[in-house]
Amino acid sequence: MRRYVVRRAAATAATLCVVSVLIFVVVRVLPGDPALIIMGTEGSPEAAERLREALGLNHSLPVQYADWLARAARGDLGVSIQYDVPVGRLIASRLPVTAPLALMAALLMLATALPLGLYAATRHRRAGDYLAMVVSQLGIAIPSFWAGLLLILLFSVRLGWMRSGGFDGWSAGFWPGVTALLLPAVALGLFQAAVLVRATRSAVLDVLREDYVRSARAKGVPEAVVIGKHTLRNALIPVVTVAGVQLGQLVAGSIILESVFALPGLGRLALGAIGARDLPVVQGVTLFVAALIVLINFAVDLLYGFLDPRIRYE
Amino acid sequence: MRRRRPLRHVTFALGAALALALVLTAGLSLVWTPADPLAMAIGARLEAPSGAHPFGTDHYGRDVLSRVMRGAITSIAVGVIAVAIGAGAGVLLGLLAGWVGGWPDEGCMRVIDAVQGFPAILSALLFAAVFAPGVAISMVAIGIAFVPAFARLTRASVLALREREFVMAARALGAGDARVIGRHLLPNTLPPLVIQATTSFPVAILAEAGLAYLGLGTQPPHPSWGLMLKEAQNFLSLAPALAIFPGGAIALTVLGLNLLGDGLRDLLDPRGG
Numbered sequence: 001m002r003r004y005v006v007r008r009a010a011a012t013a014a015t016l017c018v019v020s021v022l023i024f025v026v027v028r029v030l031p032g033d034p035a036l037i038i039m040g041t042e043g044s045p046e047a048a049e050r051l052r053e054a055l056g057l058n059h060s061l062p063v064q065y066a067d068w069l070a071r072a073a074r075g076d077l078g079v080s081i082q083y084d085v086p087v088g089r090l091i092a093s094r095l096p097v098t099a100p101l102a103l104m105a106a107l108l109m110l111a112t113a114l115p116l117g118l119y120a121a122t123r124h125r126r127a128g129d130y131l132a133m134v135v136s137q138l139g140i141a142i143p144s145f146w147a148g149l150l151l152i153l154l155f156s157v158r159l160g161w162m163r164s165g166g167f168d169g170w171s172a173g174f175w176p177g178v179t180a181l182l183l184p185a186v187a188l189g190l191f192q193a194a195v196l197v198r199a200t201r202s203a204v205l206d207v208l209r210e211d212y213v214r215s216a217r218a219k220g221v222p223e224a225v226v227i228g229k230h231t232l233r234n235a236l237i238p239v240v241t242v243a244g245v246q247l248g249q250l251v252a253g254s255i256i257l258e259s260v261f262a263l264p265g266l267g268r269l270a271l272g273a274i275g276a277r278d279l280p281v282v283q284g285v286t287l288f289v290a291a292l293i294v295l296i297n298f299a300v301d302l303l304y305g306f307l308d309p310r311i312r313y314e
Numbered sequence: 315m316r317r318r319r320p321l322r323h324v325t326f327a328l329g330a331a332l333a334l335a336l337v338l339t340a341g342l343s344l345v346w347t348p349a350d351p352l353a354m355a356i357g358a359r360l361e362a363p364s365g366a367h368p369f370g371t372d373h374y375g376r377d378v379l380s381r382v383m384r385g386a387i388t389s390i391a392v393g394v395i396a397v398a399i400g401a402g403a404g405v406l407l408g409l410l411a412g413w414v415g416g417w418p419d420e421g422c423m424r425v426i427d428a429v430q431g432f433p434a435i436l437s438a439l440l441f442a443a444v445f446a447p448g449v450a451i452s453m454v455a456i457g458i459a460f461v462p463a464f465a466r467l468t469r470a471s472v473l474a475l476r477e478r479e480f481v482m483a484a485r486a487l488g489a490g491d492a493r494v495i496g497r498h499l500l501p502n503t504l505p506p507l508v509i510q511a512t513t514s515f516p517v518a519i520l521a522e523a524g525l526a527y528l529g530l531g532t533q534p535p536h537p538s539w540g541l542m543l544k545e546a547q548n549f550l551s552l553a554p555a556l557a558i559f560p561g562g563a564i565a566l567t568v569l570g571l572n573l574l575g576d577g578l579r580d581l582l583d584p585r586g587g
């Protein structure tokens with residue numbers, strides 16, 4: 001297992017390096033002169049020169065990249081042009097909104113998708129299965145931000161049960177915070193669940209056709225044990241694969257849902273930065289989120305090794 | 315083997331009908347819409363659905379039905395181009411990785427892993443900050459997000475095919491790399507790629523709507539379903555219908571294309587039945 005972990009960790013580190021190169025190329029190389037983008041049309045040549053000096057744009061590209069990467073590795077993502085605050089601190093201040101939102105959505109997704117997928121598989125080609133499949137087809141087709149709008153329309157405009165958006169911070173209390181994130185988490189999680197339901201169903205169906213399941217049943221093993229012990233663990237590998245991809249989608253999806261519900265999270269930070277041409281913030285947020293997704297994939301790889309000994313010894 | 319008749323296949327038939335409706339709507343909107351989708355009428359703002367405006371009017375008094383119809387063009391165009399970008403780049407990377415092997419393979423795989431860390435929204439944020447937000451950015455950003463899937467599929471097919479007898483025979487007869495790849499490998503990798511393209515198309519339409527909603531994609535006044543939803547959000551309590559129709563159009567389109575893809579896979583897969 002240790003060799004497997006080391007190999008995956010090395011690949012993850014290499015991937016993170018490539019991620020950083022891609023971001024660097026888009027932000028520093030493609031536009032020609034980033035200083036002119038930040039200044040827009042109103043900056044004087046002297047001001048642009050000062051900005052180039054401050055951003056280290058006068059060095060050669062490899063030196064700029066090495067410098068940027070070394071700083072980023074220490075958590076120094078530069079200083080926001082708009083707020084004049086370190087980008088790292090800005091990200092840290094928005095994380096208490098985005099992270100709980102993605103986490104709540106992930107919990108909702110797993111709590112709905114796994115039981116529903118399992119239920120559909122055990123009722124294969126019966127009414128319950130067809131119903132679950134129809135519901136999940138609809139769930140996949142409905143974009144999460146439209147689901148968010150419909151939830152606002154129903155629960156805040158029509159019924160008046162919930163507010164339509166905004167977040168007062170966790171200092172206002174735990175429950176008010178959770179309530180503010182509930183509707184966006186439902187919009188995000190339930191609709192991502194739709195994909196996972198189908199993956200769970202087909203993974204469980206595949207395992208149920210295996211000989212060892214038939215043998216277990218023939219031996220008279222109770223159905224609950226057949227499902228719980230023989231089927232679930234073996235069906236988990238494809239389920240974990242899809243769930244890992246979905247988790248990355250959730251992190252990305254929270255960027256949209258933050259806009260729908262006016263939540264002060266990472267996504268709105270980045271969107272605001274685009275309007276203000278605050279390149280260091282956009283660069284910092286994208287690097288942070290992309291790195292997070294790569295790390296989620298790493299965690300999924302480790303989980304494979306844990307779930308399936310064959311992968312460990314490959 | 316019993317031949318499966320496509321139209322008896324409920325999923326496929328329903329999907330094909332919805333997809334046909336999308337294409338017909340888009341085609342029709344090029345030559346005729348009930349009203350000019352861009353024509354404003356300040357006196358007729360935020361009207362509820364009526365005989366004159368079946369889907370109502372928006373905050374500039376524009377006819378929502380006409381805008382929803384014209385929006386189909388945006389969705390189809392972005393979807394087709396994004397899938398083409400993803401398939402083109404992905405197949406190239408996959409061919410390189412699978413055929414050459416060794417360190418180019420390792421390098422390609424790392425790039426693919428890294429690109430996997432960039433959902434369309436993230437690349438769109440990055441591009442929009444450097445260039446200006448616009449429909450081209452959403453096409454490229456969505457296309458990039460598709461690259462890993464196409465690359466992995468192509469690489470896997472090439473790895474499986476390169477050891478097959480017909481490929482070795484071609485090489486033994488003196489065929490060069492380009493001929494082997496073009497004549498023997500690519501045609502045989504096509505079926506999974508076609509299925510991947512079919513399933514990517516509705517994903518692209520969803521992504522385009524999301525990016526337009528965020529203001530990163532299609533820009534006003536052009537009709538895009540996502541953009542219409544963004545505009546509708548400000549008038550949710552005054553004109554809820556504004557938020558219903560564009561969203562419904564997205565959902566029906568994606569539903570239809572997904573059903574079509576599922577149906578096609580069922581019909582093409584000899585193991586299914």
